Amino acid sequence: MAFDKLNVILAVILGTLAAIVYSLRVLVLMDRRIARIESHIERAVARVMKEEVKIKKALTRKKK
DSSP, X not given: OHHHHHHHHHHXXXXXXXXXXXXXHHHHHHHHHHHHHHHHHHHHHHHHHHHHHHHHXXXXXXXX
């Protein structure tokens, strides 16, 4: 009888630990994905800024 309760308690503790480890794994994967998305956004913004500078230079040349 005592071993049955001990096994149940041990199973609950191990299940909880497994759930925590799995959720941390998911969080790490999501963090990596978000970081990758942010780097893509930064590159896109840099490209747009370069184009904006080119357009401004072209417009200032035409005015003169």
